[in-house]
Amino acid sequence: MYRYDEFDATIVAERVSQFxxxxxxxxxxxxxxDQFKPLRLMNGLYLxxxxxxxxxxxxxxxxxxxxMRMLSAIxxxxxxxxxxxxxxxxxxxxxxxxxxxxxxxxxxASVEMHAIQTSGNCIRNVTSDQYAGAAADEIEDPRIWxxxxxxxxxxxxxxxxxxxxxxxxxxxSDTDRAAVKVHDIGLRLHKNDAGEAGxxxxxxxxxxxxxxxxxxxxxxxxxxxxxxxxxxxxxxxNLEGRRDNLYKAxxxxxxxxxxxxxxxxxxxxxxxxxxxxxxxxxxxxxxxxRDYFAPPAFDKxxxxxxxxxERRNSxxxxxxxxxxxxxxxxxxxxxxxxxxxxxxxxIPGDASDVQMAAVADIAExxxxxxxxxxxxxxxxxxxxxxxxxxxxWKALDAQALATxxxxxxxxxxxxxxxxxxxxxxxxSIPIAQRISERFADLNEEEDIGELKIKISGCINACxxxxxxxxxxxxxxxxxxxxxxxxLGGSGAEDASLGEIVGRGLSSGDAVDAVEKLIxxxxxxxxxxxRFLDTYRRLGAEPFKEALYEAA
Amino acid sequence: MKLxxxxxxxxxxxxxxPLSEVMLDDWRANRQAHAGxxxxxxxxxxxxxxxxxxxxxFSTVILTFPTFKDGRAYSQARIIRERFFYTGEIRARGDVxxxxxxxxxxxxxxxxxxxxxxxNDALGEFSFAYQASADRVEPVWRQRLSRAAAA
Amino acid sequence: MKAxxxxxxxxxxxxxxxxxxxxxxxxxxxxxFEDDDALPVIAAAQLxxxxxxxxxxxxxxxxxxxxxxxxxxxxxxxxxxxxxxxLGLQAECCG
Numbered sequence: 001m002y003r004y005d006e007f008d009a010t011i012v013a014e015r016v017s018q019f020x021x022x023x024x025x026x027x028x029x030x031x032x033x034d035q036f037k038p039l040r041l042m043n044g045l046y047l048x049x050x051x052x053x054x055x056x057x058x059x060x061x062x063x064x065x066x067x068m069r070m071l072s073a074i075x076x077x078x079x080x081x082x083x084x085x086x087x088x089x090x091x092x093x094x095x096x097x098x099x100x101x102x103x104x105x106x107x108x109a110s111v112e113m114h115a116i117q118t119s120g121n122c123i124r125n126v127t128s129d130q131y132a133g134a135a136a137d138e139i140e141d142p143r144i145w146x147x148x149x150x151x152x153x154x155x156x157x158x159x160x161x162x163x164x165x166x167x168x169x170x171x172x173s174d175t176d177r178a179a180v181k182v183h184d185i186g187l188r189l190h191k192n193d194a195g196e197a198g199x200x201x202x203x204x205x206x207x208x209x210x211x212x213x214x215x216x217x218x219x220x221x222x223x224x225x226x227x228x229x230x231x232x233x234x235x236x237x238n239l240e241g242r243r244d245n246l247y248k249a250x251x252x253x254x255x256x257x258x259x260x261x262x263x264x265x266x267x268x269x270x271x272x273x274x275x276x277x278x279x280x281x282x283x284x285x286x287x288x289x290r291d292y293f294a295p296p297a298f299d300k301x302x303x304x305x306x307x308x309x310e311r312r313n314s315x316x317x318x319x320x321x322x323x324x325x326x327x328x329x330x331x332x333x334x335x336x337x338x339x340x341x342x343x344x345x346x347i348p349g350d351a352s353d354v355q356m357a358a359v360a361d362i363a364e365x366x367x368x369x370x371x372x373x374x375x376x377x378x379x380x381x382x383x384x385x386x387x388x389x390x391x392x393w394k395a396l397d398a399q400a401l402a403t404x405x406x407x408x409x410x411x412x413x414x415x416x417x418x419x420x421x422x423x424x425x426x427x428s429i430p431i432a433q434r435i436s437e438r439f440a441d442l443n444e445e446e447d448i449g450e451l452k453i454k455i456s457g458c459i460n461a462c463x464x465x466x467x468x469x470x471x472x473x474x475x476x477x478x479x480x481x482x483x484x485x486x487l488g489g490s491g492a493e494d495a496s497l498g499e500i501v502g503r504g505l506s507s508g509d510a511v512d513a514v515e516k517l518i519x520x521x522x523x524x525x526x527x528x529x530r531f532l533d534t535y536r537r538l539g540a541e542p543f544k545e546a547l548y549e550a551a
Numbered sequence: 552m553k554l555x556x557x558x559x560x561x562x563x564x565x566x567x568x569p570l571s572e573v574m575l576d577d578w579r580a581n582r583q584a585h586a587g588x589x590x591x592x593x594x595x596x597x598x599x600x601x602x603x604x605x606x607x608x609f610s611t612v613i614l615t616f617p618t619f620k621d622g623r624a625y626s627q628a629r630i631i632r633e634r635f636f637y638t639g640e641i642r643a644r645g646d647v648x649x650x651x652x653x654x655x656x657x658x659x660x661x662x663x664x665x666x667x668x669x670x671n672d673a674l675g676e677f678s679f680a681y682q683a684s685a686d687r688v689e690p691v692w693r694q695r696l697s698r699a700a701a702a
Numbered sequence: 703m704k705a706x707x708x709x710x711x712x713x714x715x716x717x718x719x720x721x722x723x724x725x726x727x728x729x730x731x732x733x734x735f736e737d738d739d740a741l742p743v744i745a746a747a748q749l750x751x752x753x754x755x756x757x758x759x760x761x762x763x764x765x766x767x768x769x770x771x772x773x774x775x776x777x778x779x780x781x782x783x784x785x786x787x788x789l790g791l792q793a794e795c796c797g
Contacts, residue, residue, distance in 0.1 A: 007679050007691045018676045022650065027711065029752045038620065039650055047755050049779045050790055052714035080789055095789075097713035098755075121620065151681045151691070157657035158629055158684065161622025238626045273634060278683040284699070285692040347785055418775060419783035426774070429785045479773040 001062050001370065002147050002292040004112045011154070012109045015116055019043045020102035027099070040098075042122060042160070043105070044115030048422050051095045055118040056108060060128035060146035060170070061089035061373040065364040068371055070111045072356035078104050083356065085341060085349040087413060087464060088167070089127050089373040090118055094420055116154060121162045123153035123234070127169045129177045130374040133293060134382040136330040139189055139197055141293045142172040145226060148281060148289060152227050159234045163241035164249035166234070167206075174493060179375060181205045181214045181495035182467055184251045185233060192220050199226060203233060203263065204255030205495075207461035212252045213495045215260035217267060224286075228279040232271035240266070296368040296383060301333025305386035317404075320442065321393055324404040335386050337367070339379035339396060340403040340411065344440045345433050348414045349377030358399045366392050376413055376452075378406065408445040409453060409518065410436040413464055417457030417474065418481075424457035426474025426481040427507075431455055434511045439518075448518055450530045454489075467491035469532045470514060471498045483510035487517070487543055488535045501544050513547055520546035555663045555670060556640075562652075562671050565662070570611060578605060590642075595623040603635040612637065614660070616645035625658045632659035632685040649673045659685030703764055704740035705732040706747045707779070708757035716779050716791070717754070719747055725754070727791055729780040730766050 004012070019039070026036040040046075044055040056071070063071075071091055075083045078100050079093045086092055096104060108114055118125055126146045133141045149168060153159070159166070171178040172189035180186025186202035199221040205214025221229050233251075240258075242248045255263045312319045327336040339359060341349050351359075363371045363381055366388045372380035379401075384392055396402040405411045412435060415421065417428030432455055439445055454468030465471030471486035482504030489498030505513055518531070520543060525534045535543060556565040573588035575597050590611035593602070606612065612631060614624035624643070631637045642662040643655050652663060652670045657680065663670070683690045706719035707729075717725035718732035726732065735743055740759050747757040761770035768776035782790015 005695070007694065010678055011681070011691075014677050021672075021676075027752065032751065033755055035619075035648060035650075047709055047714055049775070050714075050716055050782060051709070099712050121622075154681050155654075155677070156682055157654040157680075158625045159622075160654055161620055161625065161651075235626050239623055243621055243623075275633065281692050282696065284696055288695065288699075418778055419785050424775075427778075427784065433785070476771075476774070479771055481774060 001064060002059075002143075002289065008151075009109075009112070012112070012114050012116070015043075015114065015155075016102060016105040016109055019105060023098060023102055038120055041119040042117060043101070044118035045096075045098070045101055046119060046422075048094070048420050049418075050420065052098055052101070053420070054093045054096045054101060054104060054115060055086070056091050056093070056113060056115050057118045057125040058089050058091060058113075058373050059150050060126055060132070060143045061130050061375075062132075062143060063371040063373065064111075065360040065369050065371065067111045067113055068356055068360035068363070070107060070113070072353045072360065074104055074107060075353040075356065082350055082352045084347075084416065085351065085373050085377050085379070087375045087377060087415075087462065088125060089130070089375055090125060091373070092416075094416075119165070120160075121164050121166075122160045123149075123156065123162075123166045123168065126150055126153070127167070127178055127183075127375060129171045129173060130372040130380045131177060131327065131336055131382065132172070132372075133295060134329050134331075134334075134336050135173055135175075136328050137175055138172040138330075139191060140172055141290075142170040142178075142187075142189055144286070144290045144293050145187065145189070145199075145223070146170050147292075148226065148286065149230065152230070152279075156234075159238060162234070162238055163243045164246070164251075166237075166251070168230075176491075176493040176495075177374075179464075179467070179491040179495075181493075182207055182211075182464075182491055183214065185230065186214050187226075189223075190220075196222070198222050201229065201233075203267075204252040204260070206250055206252040207464060207466045208250065209247050209459045209461075210250075210253065211461070211466040211497050212256060213497065214252075215255060215263075217260060217264035224280055224283070225276060227281065228274050228276040229267075229271055231279050232267050232274055235274075236263070236266045236270050295331075296370075298331045298334060298383070299385070301331075301385065301387070303332045305333065305389075308386045308389055311390045315390075318390060318393055320446070321402055321404040322389065324408065324446065325402070325406045326389065329383070331383075333386055335384050335389060337381040337384045337389070337392055337396075338374075338406040339381065339401050340405055341378050341401075342405055342411050342436065343400050343403050344405075344410055345437045347429050348412055348432050351379075355399050355401060358395070359401065362392060362395050376411065378411070404442060405445055407450045407452070409439045409448050409451045410445060412436060412453045412455060413468070414455040415457050415462035417455075417463075421457065421462075423460060424474070425459075425476035426457045426483070428455045428457040428463055428472075428474060431472060431474075431483060431507055431510060434507070435514055438511055438515060448522065448531070450532075451518070452490075452532075453514065464491060465489070466497050467495065468498060469530070469535070470517060472510060472514075475504050477504065481507060483507060485510065485513055485517075485547075487540060488532065490532060499540050501540060501547060516547055517543060553665055554642075555665045557661050560674075562663070562669075562674065572613065575602075575605070592644075593627065595621065595627065597627075599627060599630050599635075602631075606631065606635055606637050606639075609639060611640040611642055611662070613642045613644050616643060616647060616651075619646040619648050619651055621646075625654060628655070628659040629685045653677065657684045657686045657688065703734045703762050704737055704744075704759045705729070705734055705762045705766070706740070706744055706757055707732070707760050707776070708747065708754040711751075711753060711755045714755065719743070719757075729762075729768070732762070732766060734762055734764065734766065 182205040188200040201218040202214040367381035414432040418424040456463035467489040486498030573585040781792040
């Protein structure tokens with residue numbers, strides 16, 4: 001993975017000093033809260049319901065064991081013994097004191113981490129495929145380009161006061177695990193007819209109040225022009241994006257009001273005028289970054305592991321976990337391991353300091369020191385020998401980190417909701433907990449198959465409800481929490497936005513409704529169909545009828 | 552109104568010499584009537600597409616931050632400096648705050664209507680920058696290349 | 703009735719303006735004002751910028767419990783996350 005050189009280290013260290021000064025000026029009253037707020041936000045520091053919240057960047061979701069240990073230590077020392085992994089592959093600490101934050105940032109800097117641009121109207125932490133570097137279906141490691149973007153976007157002088165926040169995601173596989181079509185910019189590395197790799201550039205996707213699936217404005221951008229093209233898009237957006245209405249300020253509104261073709265023309269015109277050789281990195285620098293993402297030294301192993309097969313046959317629980325929580329690795333004899341942060345009845349994405357330290361140890365011993373964070377709020381050990389899977393399972397299970405539910409009904413995305421968030425209208429986590437408890441039977445979960453439930457506690461849609469196979473949106477009606485259900489969304493390569501079915505339900509009724517919808521799907525599915533497939537085949541009406549038929 | 556300008560690498564209070572300002576729209580409507588103007592004030596929603604011909608006669612261009620959160624003038628400044636090769640003064644007006652002056656400088660501003668004291672500390676907070684911009688600071692990637700070549 | 707609430711600048715914790723004009727974490731100890739009387743109080747509270755990050759008025763019943771549109775939000779703020787009853791003021795009191 002990428003390592004800082006003295007330039008990176010100096011920039012991050014100077015950022016901490018700068019923020020320390022800003023905190024001191026705020027505490028002394030030299031800055032007003034209005035002036036301080038955007039400064040603290042650009043260092044990831046929010047003020048939530050109960051306390052400040054610090055969002056730490058985990059660039060493209062990649063962590064070393066040492067970094068994970070530091071997150072664990074911060075949770076223990078400065079917070080209340082836990083952290084929350086988010087849909088943007090970051091981690092949030094829910095209880096830091098403002099006066100401690102510069103020290104926390106110093107600790108993070110000591111392991112090459114930061115909270116830069118994890119909030120504010122700037123280019124946010126770049127997200128990617130959690131299986132990058134390990135997936136069999138990728139054409140190259142997308143994190144090379146994520147790191148190129150990270151450096152370019154860090155303290156970009158022109159793009160730090162954009163109309164609104166700006167999120168970029170990169171994938172290099174046909175299977176889209178990075179939700180690139182619902183980002184401000186989605187980049188899909190693929191090969192053209194000549195066999196050269198380049199980017200499909202997708203712009204103007206996003207969730208929130210006005211959800212859109214993004215538009216492809218360029219089918220093939222040669223890789224070397226990535227930064228100049230991004231600069232052109234960002235400049236058009238900075239100058240032309242709406243600033244009169246917070247809810248219409250994202251680039252998706254500009255793209256859709258201009259029309260994707262016109263917007264593409266505006267970008268191309270700007271790009272033609274940009275001095276590319278000032279912005280695009282020379283091959284030497286890209287190669288320097290690429291070298292950091294060279295695959296670890298994998299052993300030459302047979303495809304199958306006899307030890308593993310023996311355990312699979314003798315231990316049904318292990319066999320189930322293998323089915324649900326492991327994924328094919330590009331190297332023979334290796335597997336990708338998903339660590340579920342969704343224990344039945346638990347808080348999606350939360351991990352204790354003890355769990356984080358345990359994951360760090362397991363990764364160090366069994367996964368070449370690497371950990372990934374997924375946008376579905378789980379963790380990944382990307383490079384585990386098949387021979388070691390049983391030991392890894394045992395070690396994870398000892399920390400309640402082996403719930404075999406990846407991609408299943410209890411693997412729910414939920415935003416923090418009104419239990420923590422000052423923007424939320426309703427709670428999200430309790431709904432996730434109740435659905436998860438309702439489907440606690442793992443045989444039933446496996447029978448239901450892939451089902452993505454996503455819950456947001458307000459229209460800002462941090463829980464991605466628009467792209468849930470079943471989405472749940474909390475709405476406040478005169479001081480009462482109601483939940484509106486959407487069906488048929490997807491954030492993957494077959495991206496679509498869910499359709500609202502019916503009126504808002506109480507929290508109890510919403511959980512019942514999910515059960516009814518799943519029951520209907522099980523009655524009507526054809527062989528091999530996921531919930532989403534059955535929904536797409538039958539359409540919304542029969543599902544609505546099933547939902548509202550006399551209970 | 553206090554005005555800060557560069558003197559070498561440092562910002563220093565400058566004497567406010569009288570400017571004869573004209574708004575871009577007024578200038579475009581009647582250039583004759585504003586022939587004596589020395590400063591062109593460009594609103595931050597103005598299209599810059601055809602502005603290059605207007606620039607040459609002015610010693611100062613004034614760009615505006617209605618609030619510090621409205622960052623359009625950063626792009627305008629870079630275009631005026633890097634694409635139109637304007638070498639006169641680009642002055643920041645409006646909600647100009649200490650913690651934004653470094654970004655403004657990097658985008659090509661070199662004069663600031665700034666209320667609150669000294670801003671030199673803010674300019675020195677970072678030793679390096681990742682990206683090339685209008686200030687001709689050598690970006691980190693280029694410094695890496697030179698260092699690798701020297702090694 | 704109204705009460706003044708905010709988050710302390712130094713650590714972000716939830717506080718209410720008490721009868722003694724000091725900040726308290728106990729909503730039960732918050733000073734309560736008739737609606738008209740609350741305006742000068744909140745205006746004065748908002749000037750205490752080195753003590754609090756923000757300050758605003760909430761609707762409360764005469765008993766002190768939150769009421770009105772923001773009742774869920776303010777109830778959760780006063781107690782702590784409903785999904786972590788071991789945290790927040792709810793964990794400290796009434797044990």
